[in-house]
Amino acid sequence: MTLIFSIAFIFSFLGSIPPGSINLSVIQLSLDSRLSAALRFALAAALIEYPYAFIAVQFEGWITSSPVIINNFKLIAASVMLLLGVVNLWPQKKSPSKIMETIRNSGFRKGVIISLLNPLAIPFWIGVTAYLNHQGWINLETVDQVFVYVLGISVGTFFLLALLALLAKKLRPIIAESEFVKLIPGIVFLILGSYALLQYFELV
Numbered sequence: 001m002t003l004i005f006s007i008a009f010i011f012s013f014l015g016s017i018p019p020g021s022i023n024l025s026v027i028q029l030s031l032d033s034r035l036s037a038a039l040r041f042a043l044a045a046a047l048i049e050y051p052y053a054f055i056a057v058q059f060e061g062w063i064t065s066s067p068v069i070i071n072n073f074k075l076i077a078a079s080v081m082l083l084l085g086v087v088n089l090w091p092q093k094k095s096p097s098k099i100m101e102t103i104r105n106s107g108f109r110k111g112v113i114i115s116l117l118n119p120l121a122i123p124f125w126i127g128v129t130a131y132l133n134h135q136g137w138i139n140l141e142t143v144d145q146v147f148v149y150v151l152g153i154s155v156g157t158f159f160l161l162a163l164l165a166l167l168a169k170k171l172r173p174i175i176a177e178s179e180f181v182k183l184i185p186g187i188v189f190l191i192l193g194s195y196a197l198l199q200y201f202e203l204v
Contacts, residue, residue, distance in 0.1 A: 004138050004145055005152040011128050012049070012156025021084050021114050024188055026161045029107055030168035037107030038168070042161035044111025046154045049121060053153040056125035057146055074200045080117040081193030089186035125153065 016023060022045050029038035115121075129149075132138045140146050198204045 008152025009156040012153040016160040027168045030165040038165035040107035041111035045115045046158035048115035049157045050154045052121040053150045078196035085189030
């Protein structure tokens with residue numbers, strides 16, 4: 001059980017490192033001097049990761065045999081990242097809607113919404129789980145083993161996001177005055193969304 005948890009933790013920790021809507025949002029919250037909101041965001045993301053990982057484990061065979069579903073996940077993810085890019089780059093002088101303001105001001109709610117709109121976690125964990133099973137590194141034949149595996153994934157996600165939030169807070173005094181830094185998350189969202197969209201249409 002300890003081995004299953006450790007392997008899930010490591011792969012979740014490493015899998016959360018590449019820039020994406022979730023970890024970039026955590027960094028942005030922390031840079032805005034909202035460490036507590038960033039940590040709540042991380043907790044929400046970890047909680048949402050649990051059912052997504054569980055779905056991936058339970059329906060691995062069915063989902064991997066349906067390429068159309070995987071392609072739809074890519075399209076959804078691309079749309080969400082493009083939307084987040086526009087929202088982050090939208091001039092702050094304009095009064096945001098009540099819904100958008102609520103999302104921005106609540107780390108936990110923002111974490112839940114962005115995580116729910118990030119279904120690429122499912123195909124990611126389908127691939128990782130299939131690889132780990134093939135290598136013989138994990139054995140998920142019992143309910144307890146599945147529970148420990150998915151728990152390791154959630155904990156790994158939280159630890160990586162919390163670490164990013166703390167590092168961003170440390171760097172804030174150095175980069176807080178840079179207007180360009182504030183634009184980076186939005187720009188990266190647009191780049192990632194555009195790239196995912198190109199992948200969806202098989203242009204790259």
